[in-house]
Amino acid sequence: MTKKIPRQGRAPDARKRAAILGSAMKLFLQNGFAKTSMAAIADEADVTKQTVYAHFKDKDNLFQNIIAELAKKHAPPPGLFGSGKASVEAALYDLGLAFLNMVSSKEGIAATQLVVAEAYRHQRLAQHYYESGPRRILNLLADYLASQVKAGKLRIHSPLSAASYFFAMLKGNYYLRVLLNTKPKPTANEKEAHVRECVTIFMRLYGGKDALKTRNEL
Amino acid sequence: MTKKIPRQGRAPDARKRAAILGSAMKLFLQNGFAKTSMAAIADEADVTKQTVYAHFKDKDNLFQNIIAELAKKHAPPPGLFGSGKASVEAALYDLGLAFLNMVSSKEGIAATQLVVAEAYRHQRLAQHYYESGPRRILNLLADYLASQVKAGKLRIHSPLSAASYFFAMLKGNYYLRVLLNTKPKPTANEKEAHVRECVTIFMRLYGGKDALKTRNEL
DNA sequence: GTTAAATCATACTGTAGGGTCTAATAACAT
DNA sequence: ATGTTATTAGACCCTACAGTATGATTTAAC
Numbered sequence: 001m002t003k004k005i006p007r008q009g010r011a012p013d014a015r016k017r018a019a020i021l022g023s024a025m026k027l028f029l030q031n032g033f034a035k036t037s038m039a040a041i042a043d044e045a046d047v048t049k050q051t052v053y054a055h056f057k058d059k060d061n062l063f064q065n066i067i068a069e070l071a072k073k074h075a076p077p078p079g080l081f082g083s084g085k086a087s088v089e090a091a092l093y094d095l096g097l098a099f100l101n102m103v104s105s106k107e108g109i110a111a112t113q114l115v116v117a118e119a120y121r122h123q124r125l126a127q128h129y130y131e132s133g134p135r136r137i138l139n140l141l142a143d144y145l146a147s148q149v150k151a152g153k154l155r156i157h158s159p160l161s162a163a164s165y166f167f168a169m170l171k172g173n174y175y176l177r178v179l180l181n182t183k184p185k186p187t188a189n190e191k192e193a194h195v196r197e198c199v200t201i202f203m204r205l206y207g208g209k210d211a212l213k214t215r216n217e218l
Numbered sequence: 219m220t221k222k223i224p225r226q227g228r229a230p231d232a233r234k235r236a237a238i239l240g241s242a243m244k245l246f247l248q249n250g251f252a253k254t255s256m257a258a259i260a261d262e263a264d265v266t267k268q269t270v271y272a273h274f275k276d277k278d279n280l281f282q283n284i285i286a287e288l289a290k291k292h293a294p295p296p297g298l299f300g301s302g303k304a305s306v307e308a309a310l311y312d313l314g315l316a317f318l319n320m321v322s323s324k325e326g327i328a329a330t331q332l333v334v335a336e337a338y339r340h341q342r343l344a345q346h347y348y349e350s351g352p353r354r355i356l357n358l359l360a361d362y363l364a365s366q367v368k369a370g371k372l373r374i375h376s377p378l379s380a381a382s383y384f385f386a387m388l389k390g391n392y393y394l395r396v397l398l399n400t401k402p403k404p405t406a407n408e409k410e411a412h413v414r415e416c417v418t419i420f421m422r423l424y425g426g427k428d429a430l431k432t433r434n435e436l
Numbered sequence: 437g438t439t440a441a442a443t444c445a446t447a448c449t450g451t452a453g454g455g456t457c458t459a460a461t462a463a464c465a466t
Numbered sequence: 467a468t469g470t471t472a473t474t475a476g477a478c479c480c481t482a483c484a485g486t487a488t489g490a491t492t493t494a495a496c
Contacts, residue, residue: 009471010463016473032335034252037453048474049455059454110338117250117335119398120328126398134394165419168390173382176352180344181337201383201423227441228493234443255483266444267485277484443492449485456480462473 017055019045025066029110033063033118063118067125070111071132074102080137081144088153088207089199095141096170096195103171104185109178116179138163145206156206165205169198235273237263243284247328251281251336281336285343288329289350292320298355299362306371306425307417313359314388314413321389322396322403331397356381363424374424383423387416 023044027036038059042049056062081091102108119126141163148154156162172194174186186194241262245254256277260267274280299309320326337344359381366372374380390412392404404412 008465008469010465010473012472013463032338038455039453048476050457050475051473053455054472113334113338116331116397120250120331123399127400130395130398130400138391161415164391165387168386169383171389172386173356177348179334179337180348181341182345182348197379205419205422226439226495228443228495230442231493256485257483266446268445268487269443271485272442437496439494439496441493441495444490446488448487451484452482454481455478457478458476460474463471465470466468 012055016045016047016051020047020052020055020062021065021069024062025069028063028066029107029114032114038062064122064125067115067122067129070115071129074108074111074133076133076137076140080140084144084147088148089203091144092166092199092202093195096166096198097192099137099167100170100174100191100195104174104178104191113179134167138167141166153208154206155208162202162206166198166202169201170195172198230273234263234265234269238265238270238273238280239283239287242280243287246281246284247325247332250332256280282340282343285333285340285347288333289347292326292329292351294351294355294358298358302362302365306366307421309362310384310417310420311413314384314416315410317355317385318388318392318409318413322392322409327396334397352385356385359384371426372424373426380420380424384416384420387419388413390416 020041024036024041027041027044030036038049038052041062042052045052052062056065080095084091086094103112115126115129138160142159145154145156145159145162149156149159174194176182178185238259242254242259245259245262248254256270257267259280260270263270270280274283298313302309304312321330333344333347356378360377363372363374363377363380367374367377392412394400396403
């Protein structure tokens with residue numbers, strides 16, 4: 001019932017709005033909140049400052065929209081554990097690699113830096129970002145693990161803990177270094193090897209009884 | 219040979235310099251780089267802006283000094299694995315708890331947020347901070363682990379990897395949430411329990427042969 | 437006690453940037 | 467056609483703030 005407000009005159013241009021959002025995201029990610037000016041955003045979007053202010057109340061409001069957009073963009077896709085037919089190892093490997101690629105992507109890094117940097121000023125935003133991104137994916141994995149426990153494929157007391165350890169190991173060294181721009185960025189090969197190792201360790205910890213007897217060194 | 223430049227007149231006041239550094243650190247940690255003004259720093263230090271500029275070339279220079287100071291302050295203490303006589307478990311537990319307390323302290327959080335936020339602008343600083351803090355402690359643990367491997371107390375292929383997994387598990391859930399100000403902060407009890415669990419897992423992974431046979435669930 | 441440097445107090449400059457205003461034009465609704 | 471709204475172009479206001487200038491005052495070296 002709220003959709004068809006009777007209008008007269010020109011309608012707001014959705015493409016311009018999108019352009020503004022796009023430019024703002026690009027610039028915020030590139031230079032951070034403080035060092036991105038509204039004028040620069042307007043320029044980049046080929047739009048007037050006025051138009052920017054017509055669509056967004058102020059800089060803060062625009063920023064909130066960007067973070068919300070990023071949260072959506074970085075949320076885990078719906079069919080994450082699709083068929084559920086693959087082996088646990090394969091599922092973990094795929095998830096792990098996707099996750100690692102995500103967080104070490106240029107945009108993933110910039111987004112995290114941005115949110116962390118502004119977290120103390122926009123606590124609700126940070127919370128929302130966390131819950132729709134990291135927290136969501138953590139829960140998904142926990143659910144999957146629980147299902148595999150039921151299926152007798154894993155032995156886990158607390159799936160949520162186990163899931164968090166899996167992600168923790170994945171991030172391991174990388175994460176902080178990535179956040180701090182301490183390159184060089186890992187190569188695809190390194191990432192794959194690292195994910196394999198994490199899966200191996202995970203299975204040694206939580207795999208069926210026999211899994212524990214296999215290779216004892218890492 | 220560079221120390222005794224013949225001077226005349228008043229000497230720079232070391233206490234004022236210290237006061238400036240103190241105020242700057244406090245305010246930078248509290249409000250971030252951009253939102254801390256030189257005037258505010260001078261005020262807080264009970265000093266004139268002129269004096270601030272007498273001691274530090276500009277805001278950036280002052281900031282660099284602060285980060286260096288933080289890096290020193292957060293560097294691991296020398297006698298970390300003191301006697302080396304305690305059990306591996308106990309050593310890991312102590313280290314883990316100290317580490318967790320450190321990174322979840324108000325100042326530890328603020329420092330990390332600050333460095334992360336400015337990382338893309340002050341890459342060398344971030345690098346320096348990483349190497350004198352996290353990297354150093356990682357190496358210390360790796361060395362300790364290697365020594366315990368030699369002593370037959372542990373079975374580890376790559377001590378550096380193992381060390382990084384230990385810290386990764388410690389941070390686990392906590393770290394990102396802490397960086398994002400997603401409270402509530404963990405209580406002392408929770409931290410202790412968490413460290414215990416990490417040590418247990420670690421020993422299951424890397425402890426002597428028998429360690430693997432114990433409790434199979436977590 | 438003279439001198440040179442450090443500090444103070446305060447005013448000042450210059451610039452960047454958030455946000456507003458106005459007047460004109462363009463697009464759409466009825 | 468008429469009215470309403472979006473957008474443009476560009477000037478404009480105001481505040482915050484980094485950094486400087488000036489002149490007085492204190493402190494320590496000699």
